[in-house]
Amino acid sequence: MTQAQRALLTQAYIDGVTYREIAATLGIPVNTVKSRVRLAAAKLRALIPQ
Secondary structure, three states: OOHHHHHHHHHHHHOOOOHHHHHHHHOOOHHHHHHHHHHHHHHHHHHOOO
């Protein structure tokens, strides 16, 4: 997982920042933030042994 993906997950799930707020901070569309968070979460799930 990249540092950018880790930062997105931290903001979205730990810090409670909304997708809209993240998008405004990064200057990207909200749907892009949603996609990136979804991909980062999938990578995180893949790293956790079952």
